[in-house]
Amino acid sequence: MSDQSKNSFHTNITVTLPMTLDRFWIAKTNLLSQKPENTLIIDLTKTTRIDSAGYCFIRLLHTMYEQAGKKLIIRNLAPELQEPLQSWTTTTEECKVQPENDNFFVRIGNTAISFKENVLNALSVLTEMIYWGTLGLFKKRDFKRGAFGEQMYLLGYKAFGIVGLLSFLIGIVLALQTAMQLETFGAGIFLAPLIGITMVRELGPLLTAIILAGRTGSATTAEIATMVVGEELDALQTMGINSTQYVVVPKFWAISITMPILSIMATAAGIFGGFLITVFYLDLSSSLYWNELAKSIQFRDFWAGFVKSIIFSWLIIWIGSFYGFRVRGGAEAVGKETTASVVTGIFIIILADALFSFIL
Amino acid sequence: MLKDSQPVVEIDELVVKYGERTVLNNITSRIYPSEIRVILGTSGCGKTTLLKSTIGLLKRTSGKVRIFGTLINDQDEPQTVEILKKVGVLFQNGALLGSLTVMENVALPLQMHTTLPEKIIREIVKLKLEQVDLPQAANLYPGELSGGMRKRAALARALVLDPPLLFCDEPSAGLDPVTSAGLDDLLLKLRKTLGITIVVVTHELYSIEKIADSITFLHKGSLLFEGAFKDAMEIDHGPIYDFFQRRESDPNKHHRCSLNFNLEIKK
Numbered sequence: 156m157s158d159q160s161k162n163s164f165h166t167n168i169t170v171t172l173p174m175t176l177d178r179f180w181i182a183k184t185n186l187l188s189q190k191p192e193n194t195l196i197i198d199l200t201k202t203t204r205i206d207s208a209g210y211c212f213i214r215l216l217h218t219m220y221e222q223a224g225k226k227l228i229i230r231n232l233a234p235e236l237q238e239p240l241q242s243w244t245t246t247t248e249e250c251k252v253q254p255e256n257d258n259f260f261v262r263i264g265n266t267a268i269s270f271k272e273n274v275l276n277a278l279s280v281l282t283e284m285i286y287w288g289t290l291g292l293f294k295k296r297d298f299k300r301g302a303f304g305e306q307m308y309l310l311g312y313k314a315f316g317i318v319g320l321l322s323f324l325i326g327i328v329l330a331l332q333t334a335m336q337l338e339t340f341g342a343g344i345f346l347a348p349l350i351g352i353t354m355v356r357e358l359g360p361l362l363t364a365i366i367l368a369g370r371t372g373s374a375t376t377a378e379i380a381t382m383v384v385g386e387e388l389d390a391l392q393t394m395g396i397n398s399t400q401y402v403v404v405p406k407f408w409a410i411s412i413t414m415p416i417l418s419i420m421a422t423a424a425g426i427f428g429g430f431l432i433t434v435f436y437l438d439l440s441s442s443l444y445w446n447e448l449a450k451s452i453q454f455r456d457f458w459a460g461f462v463k464s465i466i467f468s469w470l471i472i473w474i475g476s477f478y479g480f481r482v483r484g485g486a487e488a489v490g491k492e493t494t495a496s497v498v499t500g501i502f503i504i505i506l507a508d509a510l511f512s513f514i515l
Numbered sequence: 516m517l518k519d520s521q522p523v524v525e526i527d528e529l530v531v532k533y534g535e536r537t538v539l540n541n542i543t544s545r546i547y548p549s550e551i552r553v554i555l556g557t558s559g560c561g562k563t564t565l566l567k568s569t570i571g572l573l574k575r576t577s578g579k580v581r582i583f584g585t586l587i588n589d590q591d592e593p594q595t596v597e598i599l600k601k602v603g604v605l606f607q608n609g610a611l612l613g614s615l616t617v618m619e620n621v622a623l624p625l626q627m628h629t630t631l632p633e634k635i636i637r638e639i640v641k642l643k644l645e646q647v648d649l650p651q652a653a654n655l656y657p658g659e660l661s662g663g664m665r666k667r668a669a670l671a672r673a674l675v676l677d678p679p680l681l682f683c684d685e686p687s688a689g690l691d692p693v694t695s696a697g698l699d700d701l702l703l704k705l706r707k708t709l710g711i712t713i714v715v716v717t718h719e720l721y722s723i724e725k726i727a728d729s730i731t732f733l734h735k736g737s738l739l740f741e742g743a744f745k746d747a748m749e750i751d752h753g754p755i756y757d758f759f760q761r762r763e764s765d766p767n768k769h770h771r772c773s774l775n776f777n778l779e780i781k782k
Contacts, residue, residue: 200781217776231781240776297627381613389572390610394624394672395599 176209191223297400311413322421326428348451350429359422364467368500376496379479414468459515529578556733603673609665611657
């Protein structure tokens, strides 16, 4: 391919380049990685065709030798290849990129500023959602007829099966694990209040919220983000349609109503799971289970579960919409925001649940 | 056209910045009733930004915009919403709502802003789809349409409230010459039959020659020329001349050589 000959008198190196100087040949040569120490003569006697990689290769070689104060001689270039070699120059003006300031304090400052912006944006999404979902409804109603029912169906009815099944299974697992421990102390009957209170106060609303954060939260973010990317929200605005009211408000009301219902259903399914374990594993009578359950659960517990499920539902829609409206860019950004929405959603819900444990 | 009458759109000292970068620099412009105004300039000169900041979709750094004499500020202000109902906007890629059929998309503004019975709404939608030559697509979703069909459906939606003012962002971009000529004819027909004012952002020379009454020429974010199309054609130098002559302003741009090769040419 290339033959190198060293002339010790003139300390010149001559390299004969191949007939086709292309990316395949350049990928194999090590000329660019050698330090320029002598004058290099590249002989193009054989060369009849040069591709883009070839021209760039010669240019780089030239720059390399020039910077090292050595000479690069291009010998026997075919006349028709001269014009492209001299005119296909890359621009000398490099893109001016703002140098990243690595100063520790600057970075902290920037993080604080972007955090502040995010918090303000999130609060603005929240106030828009609450305003256009309540007082704004008296001013105008920018959603399609039937949008609310449709969202109830999608967010609530469609989640019925998965929420019920998972809660039932969790109820069984929880009951089984506890029953084994309680049985050793002969305290199996306490299973009923334990399952009851845990499901009503904690797991019913929490499980529903986590499933809906994955289901509804992600769907909300993806839907809004796709609309932002496709200029659909801009189109709505130019039609004089409020985008929050069109997209978010039907979901807001639908989830506010379906979430407590789903949560009650999840609680019931979990309690039923506990009932099966009590009757078939602990061999206690069913009436005993229900009696103990009724005695232990108070109105306060129902109230706590109900309030939680409503607050969780608002958190899901709020976080879902916030990440949706925030998207900038294309398809990749939609995926990124959706992931962030689900992760943040679940995190905030568990955090809120922990706070509620102290308050309610 | 009707320069003595009150302008439909008044833009005063409009400045738009993205961060540090100035995209539009001090633009003052007037658009008069029943004219077809073409906003043109090379790619990246701020045409779409001008259109979007005029209708309030982009935040303005400074400057004022009035449409039909009303100040356009916040999108949610009642008077802005009222004005926007009189403005049709055709976006570059159509911006149809993906979850609705063409019929539902076109019907949306009517359902939101009128109390017309559903029967009439369907009839109006059919009429508009007929006008844009798209009656067969009523029950298809935007994802099932070709680029040209999507644009025509979006045009039907922009026209469904019979707006006296229509903004079109690159209506013929990415369309074949036949479809694009069809769109131009349609715009001319609309102006003739309904007398609407049309603002078109484009850089398709053929289209400009066919439809433009007057032009607004932007160059690197500044307004270089505003006036009748025929006056613009008489300019014999500078970026406007280059634009209409399809000439690169610096023909040697790609032929500068900064390297001095030690070259020996084969004999």
